[in-house]
Amino acid sequence: MSRTALRICPLCEATCGLTLTVEGARVTGARGDRDDVFSKGFVCPKGASFGAVDGDPDRLRSPLVRENGTLREATWQEAFDAVAAGLRPVLERDGPNAVGVVLGNPNVHTVAGALYPPLLLGALGTRSLFTASTVDQMPKHVSSGLLFGDAGAIPVPDLDRTDHLLLIGANPLESNGSLCTAPDFPGRLKALRARGGRLTVVDPRRTRTARLADRHLAIRPGTDALLLAAMATVLFEEGLADLKDLAPHVQGVAELRQALADFTPEAVAAACDLDAGVIRTLARELAAAPTAAVYARIGSCTVPHGTLASWLVDVLNILTGNLDRPGGALFPQAATDRTPRPAGPGRGFALGRWHSRVRHLPEAKGELPLSALAEEIDTATADGAPVRALIAVAANPVLSAPDGDRLDKALGSLDFMVSVDPYLNETSRHAHVVLPPPPPSQSPHHDFAFNALAVRNQVRYTRPAVPLEPGRMAESEILARLILAVSGMHGTDPAAVDAMVVDQTLGRAVREEHSPVYGRDPRELAAQLTGDNGPERRLDMMLRLGPYGDGFGARPGGLSLAELLAHPHGIDLGPLRPRLPQPLRTVSGRIELLPGPIAGDLPRLRAALAERPDGLVLVGRRHLRSNNSWMHNVPALTGGSNRCTLHIHPEDAARLGVRDGADVRVKGAGGEVVAPAEVTDGVRPGVVSLPHGWGHDRPGTRLGHASAAPGVNVNQLLDGSLLDPLSGNAVLNGVPVQVSASR
Numbered sequence: 001m002s003r004t005a006l007r008i009c010p011l012c013e014a015t016c017g018l019t020l021t022v023e024g025a026r027v028t029g030a031r032g033d034r035d036d037v038f039s040k041g042f043v044c045p046k047g048a049s050f051g052a053v054d055g056d057p058d059r060l061r062s063p064l065v066r067e068n069g070t071l072r073e074a075t076w077q078e079a080f081d082a083v084a085a086g087l088r089p090v091l092e093r094d095g096p097n098a099v100g101v102v103l104g105n106p107n108v109h110t111v112a113g114a115l116y117p118p119l120l121l122g123a124l125g126t127r128s129l130f131t132a133s134t135v136d137q138m139p140k141h142v143s144s145g146l147l148f149g150d151a152g153a154i155p156v157p158d159l160d161r162t163d164h165l166l167l168i169g170a171n172p173l174e175s176n177g178s179l180c181t182a183p184d185f186p187g188r189l190k191a192l193r194a195r196g197g198r199l200t201v202v203d204p205r206r207t208r209t210a211r212l213a214d215r216h217l218a219i220r221p222g223t224d225a226l227l228l229a230a231m232a233t234v235l236f237e238e239g240l241a242d243l244k245d246l247a248p249h250v251q252g253v254a255e256l257r258q259a260l261a262d263f264t265p266e267a268v269a270a271a272c273d274l275d276a277g278v279i280r281t282l283a284r285e286l287a288a289a290p291t292a293a294v295y296a297r298i299g300s301c302t303v304p305h306g307t308l309a310s311w312l313v314d315v316l317n318i319l320t321g322n323l324d325r326p327g328g329a330l331f332p333q334a335a336t337d338r339t340p341r342p343a344g345p346g347r348g349f350a351l352g353r354w355h356s357r358v359r360h361l362p363e364a365k366g367e368l369p370l371s372a373l374a375e376e377i378d379t380a381t382a383d384g385a386p387v388r389a390l391i392a393v394a395a396n397p398v399l400s401a402p403d404g405d406r407l408d409k410a411l412g413s414l415d416f417m418v419s420v421d422p423y424l425n426e427t428s429r430h431a432h433v434v435l436p437p438p439p440p441s442q443s444p445h446h447d448f449a450f451n452a453l454a455v456r457n458q459v460r461y462t463r464p465a466v467p468l469e470p471g472r473m474a475e476s477e478i479l480a481r482l483i484l485a486v487s488g489m490h491g492t493d494p495a496a497v498d499a500m501v502v503d504q505t506l507g508r509a510v511r512e513e514h515s516p517v518y519g520r521d522p523r524e525l526a527a528q529l530t531g532d533n534g535p536e537r538r539l540d541m542m543l544r545l546g547p548y549g550d551g552f553g554a555r556p557g558g559l560s561l562a563e564l565l566a567h568p569h570g571i572d573l574g575p576l577r578p579r580l581p582q583p584l585r586t587v588s589g590r591i592e593l594l595p596g597p598i599a600g601d602l603p604r605l606r607a608a609l610a611e612r613p614d615g616l617v618l619v620g621r622r623h624l625r626s627n628n629s630w631m632h633n634v635p636a637l638t639g640g641s642n643r644c645t646l647h648i649h650p651e652d653a654a655r656l657g658v659r660d661g662a663d664v665r666v667k668g669a670g671g672e673v674v675a676p677a678e679v680t681d682g683v684r685p686g687v688v689s690l691p692h693g694w695g696h697d698r699p700g701t702r703l704g705h706a707s708a709a710p711g712v713n714v715n716q717l718l719d720g721s722l723l724d725p726l727s728g729n730a731v732l733n734g735v736p737v738q739v740s741a742s743r
């Protein structure tokens, strides 16, 4: 007998509601939930393949423990005994920084991944934190931190109301959006055009998104910051800068004008390989549109000037008065955000509070660059102990970090490694203990991170669609037990971790004057919490203290877990609303338009005016049926056009003697790979493109389908030396490579 169950899709940032068909404990179908308040029935091929992803036979079903060099299946008790025995000695001998933590991108797609890693880091006290953010969006966090005083305050384009969208280095028709949560992003772009709005796409590739646009500019990779700086200069030169209602909240306009003065369209045109007149037109159109938003994503972040480009995106939104107004770019307000405190000066955002041991790279947002992970393990210095033990949670840095070969060797040299991962993959194969979380159908879902980036305020929660199979352990319990193991409390009831968080959070809330529970007894509040388990009680607490919450009775009719469970398709909280100055946490209490670290980096951008690549440069690409390295083991999501090929322009192919379909050798600073060529005018001349997340050909993995069609690891072309200096983000786009026919 089959039944249906609701489940929010965790397979990309769009967070669509799904209706699953379940037979026994197996998900046999998935379709869009037409009643979902946010996604309204939208589903993409990945979501429709939820059952195949969920039921992948290569998913690990029980923990693995290394014994005499070989991983064997073990009980949970044996696994956590081994974790405690492996980690504590390193901590006690070499100190907390000798234990590294790597958090992969799937952490933001699970309840446990949002709730427990901060506690794990707190328990360890390590500064050796590496995450997927530094091969992705760290520049945006840094620019938001510097502009707004809060690295998490990221404005999102008001897709449904804007009249004009300038979209840079993003391909939402394949990715469904990033740092902008919008189910059916493609449909929203089509609706923008249908209501007479204008869409401009800046991308070195003529992507599906570019083909939808009114105008596509095939810019030279890595030069977005120059283009954006020139647009800002045009706004100043031509008297088009108009901050409108933002003016009282912004400081540094005159200083900004002066700092950008020499980035004229004529000065940047050759570096960007764009026409100066077109750049002026872009700026004028942006200023003239009734409402407009500039939105940029990975292609603009993973470049040498990623933080400057991210900053300039918001600078343009500010100079045209489009920040924080309907139709522009606004700050979402998620239901689990902390109780909004009164507007006013904050502590600001600091960079470089500590540095990596080997290259002395500055931390950003508490993280060291993922590019530095291998050297932090394999290089001894007089400056403290190397990383000797590693905790990897949903992370596959052998594929996602630069120079996977070096990292592969480094991981093999560790004293101890534990992976929380459903697969034995290129990274977890090095672990001494692998702790597999259950498949998504057996886990609850709420989007803590993505609701704070959503184009509409809403809240949804789905309980597990299928009960935990016998022998499985919930991801929340796995992570709670890991926290206890590193804390020297191995064997303690894992519920103690959630109870501690509740105690601390409520204890703090009752002391905050702006809190709805100010002055109350935290024990009385804790007794009111509902939920079947610790994570649910924590969600209930966050909802009730949050901006829409019931304040534990202080605001009748407000949100709580019970209210959410009574609305299985979610609760719509309305369109994005202007919020300034409340989100600002800068020391001045205003938007600091020209922060010191940004001003200090502008000479490097000025030097880029004269830079031209000698030969070919590499960019990445996305495919609708793929997401990083996660899904290559699912037959329904591979094959067809989702292949690991090198896109090369016909002129370059002819010059190099490369034939369509023939193997080509691609060489970069970190190594070389051989991949089939796909000759296409979808990339501009001088640019080649390889997708990332491939390279499933290492021995010792358990990825049957992926290893049969492994593709190549594009990150092997990088040596990890190219970084955006402010954010530590790896440079993945615009990387110099040599291409030759493979004989």
Ligand code: SF4
Residues within 6 Å of the ligand: 009, 010, 011, 012, 013, 014, 015, 016, 042, 043, 044, 045, 046, 047, 048, 176, 183, 184
């Ligand atoms: S767009 Fe993203 S969230 Fe929506 S169904 Fe596809 S993978 Fe899932």
